[in-house]
Amino acid sequence: xxxxxxxxxxxxxxxxxxxxxxxxxxxMWAMLLGPALAVLLLSxxxxxxxxxxxxWAGLGNYLQLADDPVFWQSLRNTLIYVGVSVPATVGxxxxxxxxxxxxxxxxxxxxxxxxxxxxxxxxxxxLVWEFMFHPTVGFVTQGxxxxxxxxxDWLQNPDTALLALAVIGIWQNLGLAMVLFVAGLQGIPxxxxxxLAMDGADGAWERxxxxxxxxxxxxxxxxxxIIAIRSFQVFDTVAVLTEGxxxxxxxxxxxTMVQEGFRFLRTAYGAAITVIFLVFTLxxxxxxTVLLDRRAHYG
Amino acid sequence: xxxxxxxxxxxxxxxxxxxVMLAPFVLMLSLSLKPPAEIFAPEFRLLPVQWAAVExxxxxxxxxxxxxxxxxxxIVTFCIFTAQALTAxxxxxxxxxxxxxxxxxxxxxxxxxxxxxxxxPAIPLYIALWQLDLLNxxxxxxxxxxxxxxxxxxxxxxxxxxxxDLIAAARxxxxxxxxxxxxxxxxxxxxxxxxxxxxxxxxxxxxxxxxYIAVQSEQLMTPPLGIAFFSDTEAxxxxxxxMAAATVATAPLVLAFLLAQRAFVRGVTMTGIK
Amino acid sequence: xxxxxxxxxxxxxxxxxxxxxxxLRIADGEFLAILGPSGCGKSTLxxxxxxxxxxxxxEVRLGDARVxxxxxxxxxxxxxxxxxxxxxxxxxxxxxxxxxxxRRLSALQRLPLLGRLLPGTALRxxxxxxxVAAAAEPLQLTHLLERRPAQLSGGQRQRVALARAMVRHPAxxxxxxxxxxxxxxxxxxxxxxxxxxxxxxxATILYVTHDQAEAMAMADRVAVMQGGRVLQLAPPQELxxxxxxxxxxxxVGSPPMNAIPARIGAExxxxxxxxxxxxxxxxxxxxxxxxxxxxxxxxxAAQGLPVRxxxxxxxxxxxxxxxALSGSGEMLVARLEAAQIxxxxxxxxxxxxxxxxxxxxxxxxxxxxxxxxDATIPSSEPAYG
Numbered sequence: 035x036x037x038x039x040x041x042x043x044x045x046x047x048x049x050x051x052x053x054x055x056x057x058x059x060x061x062m063w064a065m066l067l068g069p070a071l072a073v074l075l076l077s078x079x080x081x082x083x084x085x086x087x088x089x090w091a092g093l094g095n096y097l098q099l100a101d102d103p104v105f106w107q108s109l110r111n112t113l114i115y116v117g118v119s120v121p122a123t124v125g126x127x128x129x130x131x132x133x134x135x136x137x138x139x140x141x142x143x144x145x146x147x148x149x150x151x152x153x154x155x156x157x158x159x160x161l162v163w164e165f166m167f168h169p170t171v172g173f174v175t176q177g178x179x180x181x182x183x184x185x186x187d188w189l190q191n192p193d194t195a196l197l198a199l200a201v202i203g204i205w206q207n208l209g210l211a212m213v214l215f216v217a218g219l220q221g222i223p224x225x226x227x228x229x230l231a232m233d234g235a236d237g238a239w240e241r242x243x244x245x246x247x248x249x250x251x252x253x254x255x256x257x258x259x260i261i262a263i264r265s266f267q268v269f270d271t272v273a274v275l276t277e278g279x280x281x282x283x284x285x286x287x288x289x290t291m292v293q294e295g296f297r298f299l300r301t302a303y304g305a306a307i308t309v310i311f312l313v314f315t316l317x318x319x320x321x322x323t324v325l326l327d328r329r330a331h332y333g
Numbered sequence: 334x335x336x337x338x339x340x341x342x343x344x345x346x347x348x349x350x351x352x353v354m355l356a357p358f359v360l361m362l363s364l365s366l367k368p369p370a371e372i373f374a375p376e377f378r379l380l381p382v383q384w385a386a387v388e389x390x391x392x393x394x395x396x397x398x399x400x401x402x403x404x405x406x407x408i409v410t411f412c413i414f415t416a417q418a419l420t421a422x423x424x425x426x427x428x429x430x431x432x433x434x435x436x437x438x439x440x441x442x443x444x445x446x447x448x449x450x451x452x453x454p455a456i457p458l459y460i461a462l463w464q465l466d467l468l469n470x471x472x473x474x475x476x477x478x479x480x481x482x483x484x485x486x487x488x489x490x491x492x493x494x495x496x497x498d499l500i501a502a503a504r505x506x507x508x509x510x511x512x513x514x515x516x517x518x519x520x521x522x523x524x525x526x527x528x529x530x531x532x533x534x535x536x537x538x539x540x541x542x543x544x545y546i547a548v549q550s551e552q553l554m555t556p557p558l559g560i561a562f563f564s565d566t567e568a569x570x571x572x573x574x575x576m577a578a579a580t581v582a583t584a585p586l587v588l589a590f591l592l593a594q595r596a597f598v599r600g601v602t603m604t605g606i607k
Numbered sequence: 608x609x610x611x612x613x614x615x616x617x618x619x620x621x622x623x624x625x626x627x628x629x630x631l632r633i634a635d636g637e638f639l640a641i642l643g644p645s646g647c648g649k650s651t652l653x654x655x656x657x658x659x660x661x662x663x664x665x666e667v668r669l670g671d672a673r674v675x676x677x678x679x680x681x682x683x684x685x686x687x688x689x690x691x692x693x694x695x696x697x698x699x700x701x702x703x704x705x706x707x708x709x710r711r712l713s714a715l716q717r718l719p720l721l722g723r724l725l726p727g728t729a730l731r732x733x734x735x736x737x738x739v740a741a742a743a744e745p746l747q748l749t750h751l752l753e754r755r756p757a758q759l760s761g762g763q764r765q766r767v768a769l770a771r772a773m774v775r776h777p778a779x780x781x782x783x784x785x786x787x788x789x790x791x792x793x794x795x796x797x798x799x800x801x802x803x804x805x806x807x808x809x810a811t812i813l814y815v816t817h818d819q820a821e822a823m824a825m826a827d828r829v830a831v832m833q834g835g836r837v838l839q840l841a842p843p844q845e846l847x848x849x850x851x852x853x854x855x856x857x858x859v860g861s862p863p864m865n866a867i868p869a870r871i872g873a874e875x876x877x878x879x880x881x882x883x884x885x886x887x888x889x890x891x892x893x894x895x896x897x898x899x900x901x902x903x904x905x906x907x908a909a910q911g912l913p914v915r916x917x918x919x920x921x922x923x924x925x926x927x928x929x930x931a932l933s934g935s936g937e938m939l940v941a942r943l944e945a946a947q948i949x950x951x952x953x954x955x956x957x958x959x960x961x962x963x964x965x966x967x968x969x970x971x972x973x974x975x976x977x978x979x980x981d982a983t984i985p986s987s988e989p990a991y992g
Contacts, residue, residue, distance in 0.1 A: 146590075
């Protein structure tokens with residue numbers, strides 16, 4: 035950069051740049067980076083909101099978490115939720131994208147229909163889903179009954195409540211995955227398919243296996259990561275439909291954090307849960323980066 | 334090849350999927366028109382036998398200050414987007430086109446901040462707002478979202494595609510750096526800004542986590558918070574009005590989405606796939 | 608208008624030295640072209656003059672004033688960019704008016720809506736509108752003023768870029784490959800337009816191009832640049848006839864000048880392919896040299912360099928004959944009349960005599976040589992010395 039320093043008005047340019055960046059930099063520290071660091075520090079203290087004294091607790095909060103069955107339940111539930119909804123969302127999203135890209139007419143309609151849940155207010159739609167899961171008149175219950183399958187009070191049964199929430203999550207994010215996959219599909223050069231046809235492979239499966247799937251690699255990693263991060267953040271449906279119940283069957287990390295940090299005012303303990311939450315979402319990003327690096331030759 | 338039947342099959346699959354995706358919306362509208370007696374009828378009918386639309390929607394607006402919730406939603410999303418655009422545009426320009434020491438560090442900070450989920454700063458922000466005595470105000474809802482690192486990143490990526498010659502021409506035409514942001518970059522970035530505006534609107538209209546923590550007063554509730562509050566007070570008894578309220582709260586987004594579908598989708602896909 | 612001085616300009620990007628001690632003086636009203644291959648540093652030189660880039664060493668002067676430390680807007684130079692750099696969301700009128708607004712209106716007067724209410728704004732805006740109209744008229748842009756750049760053809764965009772540059776009567780015009788995005792026909796038209804503009808304004812123009820036809824056709828003088836250095840600065844014809852080095856000789860002219868390996872023989876006679884040519888040099892006999900001969904200066908003759916015809920390119924009235932020099936096998940190009948080509952189809956041999964030539968040493972630098980007046984020289988071409 036040194037050789038640029040001397041161009042006329044370089045000082046003026048640098049000053050202007052700082053002035054232009056300053057508001058955003060200040061806010062970034064005040065609203066995001068600073069508080070994120072504060073959470074980390076706070077998690078090593080014993081502070082509760084409103085108390086005048088603050089003391090160093092070291093790893094105390096984390097040791098307490100390790101002994102807390104609710105926390106373990108919450109972590110397990112979150113991982114199950116992510117483990118169920120990510121493959122389902124990504125798989126269905128990819129299927130929808132392939133189908134939508136393969137039909138000529140009606141694309142705009144399908145895209146709008148599948149993407150609508152992404153744009154709508156999840157909280158309001160969660161209440162509709164509560165009705166969908168109604169034990170007698172809900173669509174889901176009626177559908178199961180029509181197929182001769184057993185039914186239950188989905189959201190009140192500890193065995194099904196978490197899965198029911200995952201269904202809502204899948205429904206909400208599927209369109210996002212689809213739109214991202216469509217963008218990825220459109221980025222695949224046409225002539226690759228033409229070359230493949232010249233080489234003698236023109237069946238749908240061959241086209242998918244030899245061109246689409248390998249070329250979609252980076253998009254796939256990106257979609258998995260973005261859906262995983264969104265799934266880790268599950269909160270709205272839990273807060274309004276189950277409040278973590280029945281019997282902690284739907285207790286998830288963010289809900290536990292809000293309960294501890296804001297309802298029971300165990301601020302430092304809530305901060306420790308936040309740190310755990312952050313670690314998991316960061317792990318997703320790290321995994322994404324590593325995978326993308328390895329597959330970079332497709333880029 | 335079996336293209337005709339294949340195409341038909343694909344359309345059938347897509348239509349089935351679309352039916353599932355749209356079913357909750359249809360159900361919501363349908364319930365919002367029905368009287369209590371018909372809501373739990375064993376046979377589902379799309380339209381009510383006895384219309385209760387007026388009753389349900391009137392109840393939605395009178396049992397809770399629904400209009401107030403909507404107004405709050407617009408105030409909050411408007412303030413947030415304005416602040417985000419005013420801070421992100423200049424910074425994105427400085428990151429994309431200006432030469433200054435600290436640029437790389439600043440960009441690294443943006444990337445780092447992108448990795449922090451919005452729920453992480455909640456506890457310290459809550460403490461800070463409590464100490465400033467700002468909890469339970471508009472400021473409490475708006476302040477944490479005034480900065481969008483995503484917006485900075487998006488606009489920076491966009492600005493990098495603006496030819497350097499255009500900026501050189503502007504400098505030779507006598508524009509200073511602030512004038513370039515205002516007169517050259519802002520209009521050039523209009524499509525990207527519109528896409529970002531759509532996303533910002535969706536996110537902040539739908540945001541539940543933070544307002545749920547920061548606001549208790551009914552007068553300050555945003556639409557999702559208000560709906561949750563309504564659902565809580567009615568405890569599953571009056572589905573018609575609740576669905577009417579849900580319809581009203583979702584309508585601005587759905588309308589905006591249908592009107593600006595392209596901008597929405599562009600905004601989403603600009604996020605990472607290159 | 609003003610003269611422009613670049614004195615001892617040096618610039619490096621990282622470890623690559625893009626400009627090494629470049630000095631140029633452009634007289635008031637002169638049209639100077641900088642000609643060079645891409646990456647030779649010519650655009651960087653232009654950007655340093657414009658103030659868009661800083662030099663590591665050297666001085667930039669406009670008229671009598673040193674301007675190194677001034678930002679672009681304070682230098683009163685106008686630039687026409689290769690990409691035209693038109694503001695895409697502004698109409699043609701707004702594009703042309705912008706430089707005037709920035710100079711003539713105060714920051715307050717430029718404010719949208721509010722600015723129009725301030726005293727004096729209306730008057731100044733009217734003057735700006737008149738100047739915009741005056742700039743648009745000779746470039747046939749009047750009927751396009753309300754369009755946006757995306758609605759214009761390449762040639763029209765190019766004219767808008769010219770109009771935006773000339774509207775504020777700058778001290779000098781800087782043009783960075785302004786015609787390279789046009790097709791051949793439009794390029795010829797645009798050349799005429801630039802020449803007309805120059806006539807009308809008496810403008811000082813610094814014109815960067817990699818296209819020698821453009822440089823030769825328009826410029827008063829041409830600076831040939833390569834590897835960050837000016838190899839030669841001369842009027843076009845002198846550049847063509849009297850290249851200062853083999854590099855210039857090979858770069859200027861199409862086809863490039865023939866470089867014939869030669870040596871100094873007895874009495875300083877220049878010999879090639881074992882044949883003594885009618886030039887004498889003061890060098891020691893036995894010295895290896897290179898003889899530069901233009902394609903049209905190789906003329907069939909009764910005696911001369913024996914060449915075997917390999918390939919013929921017909922250009923209409925004339926043709927290019929590619930042949931191998933016997934002995935060394937060096938490829939030569941001769942520009943012959945169509946009739947002469949018919950007489951020498953590929954596979955045959957003929958003798959070619961240089962009617963004029965220049966001499967270079969082994970390092971490619973120009974050497975003096977004198978012509979011997981003897982009868983072996985064909986008379987179909989005027990002889991140069």
